[in-house]
Amino acid sequence: MTTVLDPAATSVGASLTTFTAALSRPRGFGDASLRRRRPGDIELLGGIPDDSALPVSELLASAQRVLSDERAGAGAFQYSQSAGLDELRAWIAAREGVAPERVIVTNGGFHGLSLSVLALIERGAPVAVDNPVFPLFLRALELSAGRAVPISVGPHGLDVDELEHHLRGGGRPAAVYTVPDFHNPSQGTLPSEQRVRLVELAERYGFVVLADNPYRELRFRGTDADQRVLSESDRVVHVNTFSKTLGPGLRLGWVVAAPELVEAFVRVRNRQDSHTSTLEQRLVIDLLTHDDTWFDRTLERARALYRERADVLAGALRERLGELVEVEDPEGGFFLWPRITLPGLDPARLAEASAERGATYQRGDFFSSSGRPEFTDRVRLAYGDRDVATLREFVARFGDAVDAVAAGTDR
């Protein structure tokens, strides 16, 4: 006799792997569907570049050059190498100051993190992570059921002293995840000497540094920290992207890593989607190389745009809230991480009061990697894709919300 199952007893959902069934649903951060969106709401939610900084007409010109010859253009529609097209790897390598074999093209920075987790984090292994942390990294970490070990991030990025203390105390993370430039969410940049120390620790203790650097090209004041140390060490996977410069919708980024890691990433990639769109790579190669001053000129304009927005937002916050806010002027990137100095502030209450007034942002406590409610007095404000008038209006609404919570008149 055959065992015949009752089809009603098992829906196809019961076929999901334990891995897939265990993946967390977004809560708060990263879930647009949870938002109550109303016309006129001002959202400072995501690290999104401004439409006006994106190369719409320039990419069309590239398409005209790449596709005007039917025969040559057809190559853009055919299979290509998993590590990326040679010309794109070469351009990236030249900009990073490394050999092309250290570069693999990815579908954006997050994809580089995802490949790194699969390739380098053994199931259930401990991973030291920024605290506060870019929350979507914790989502990627679910691929390996990695255990997040929080390491503090201060005004100058990851606290390397705290990490060293953890290591000396016997901590053996498989990897250390940090955003070195214009930290997300907390603005700071890891100084060059701390980068060198971090790499030395990685070599001594045998871990890998996952350096997630999507904002590095968007420095608009101050002095650049050492990028080379993150691209040249075999112990660092330096994750970058065109998302914040050419546009996140392109899903085009890269990783710089030891050649043997690049080979491993290619093997993983060959079990996913084989390679990034040949067409898109061809278009972007043309965009970057047709006029080799274009990318830097474009970045200059973008930096000026984002600097103005950062300064307007920080200035308006100080002007409106006075001693109720502490805010640092950022040196680059897309985020402010102000502290609201109301004693005993309930972050849910402030976020709700602000949303009721049509001003939404990411709550600081969403960025805790400790599992405890931390950063309850912080808010992350993303100014990349909002013009200065909108930012000023945001502050007016947000200021009213702070006042209302302070006065207890918000409910």
Added chain:
Amino acid sequence: MTTVLDPAATSVGASLTTFTAALSRPRGFGDASLRRRRPGDIELLGGIPDDSALPVSELLASAQRVLSDERAGAGAFQYSQSAGLDELRAWIAAREGVAPERVIVTNGGFHGLSLSVLALIERGAPVAVDNPVFPLFLRALELSAGRAVPISVGPHGLDVDELEHHLRGGGRPAAVYTVPDFHNPSQGTLPSEQRVRLVELAERYGFVVLADNPYRELRFRGTDADQRVLSESDRVVHVNTFSKTLGPGLRLGWVVAAPELVEAFVRVRNRQDSHTSTLEQRLVIDLLTHDDTWFDRTLERARALYRERADVLAGALRERLGELVEVEDPEGGFFLWPRITLPGLDPARLAEASAERGATYQRGDFFSSSGRPEFTDRVRLAYGDRDVATLREFVARFGDAVDAVAAGTDR
């Protein structure tokens, strides 16, 4: 005291996960780097569409429409939904005759298989697969360390009787993988009544059918089998792609599945690269909808092209090799699967003799899923991207190789 590791003792390669370190390196099939390529060699290796059938000028026209307005065009550079853009899902859903929520956009057909393996194959679970099989599916199966259980494929696709026998005998595969239309490598198409039986077995025994259907739009003779049964059942993941019609370099495909599986795939996807390029989806939406007769007209031309190539290749083989070859006229797709009737044929010897004469193909034994050397008398010839003169020259060279092996004069 701290345990300080000797950095020389652990290269970064030692940091690779056991999963990654265990991924197989390509052997034979799918490894271009193993080929000795010489000028003038004729390769009938891959399921690749012809350059002349790809929409180069049409996609440029789409780019002009999508990107000519700076403001509207910028949307193509921004983040979008993980399941794909609504307009593309709607177009696909209409073509499949299903609701849009059953569709998720992927980076090509292989990506759909990869997502299916992650979401539906528990680690180490048995998976019934075509024998002969598309070998790269076995590579995707490594994501879950799935165990392939071979089920014969005959002239009419998967042997559903053999599958049922396996199930009645207690076999409990998590999934059944098959190519229903113009099987890769063996040409056959699963008849409608066998599709219905396959779905009934899936419902009764609680497995998922992974129906990998990249060639289905390329039928150039005969009558289409039922596609709906593969798209409407909650027990089937119907994997499709634009790779063979618009070009594999686009890495653009889709899956039709039960809405709860689509949601699960989105959760996995959100740990990979978030979504397929917005720009590429926008361009293809325009391409498919600007003139709603365009896609079918383009397919008509492509089918005529591939039919001629298939017929020239099959005819030339019969003419040149006579009783030394058995070959069926295909009804669609990109492959011939001829049998060479030399008794005791050594497939490596024939492949080498042919390669020496500048004619390369995929050996039949590369497609065995049983772990045993099967299909040693078969060769897979891919004619999609070779013109008729080239195909005739291939047969002249290959015929000489068969003669030489038959006469023992090849070494």
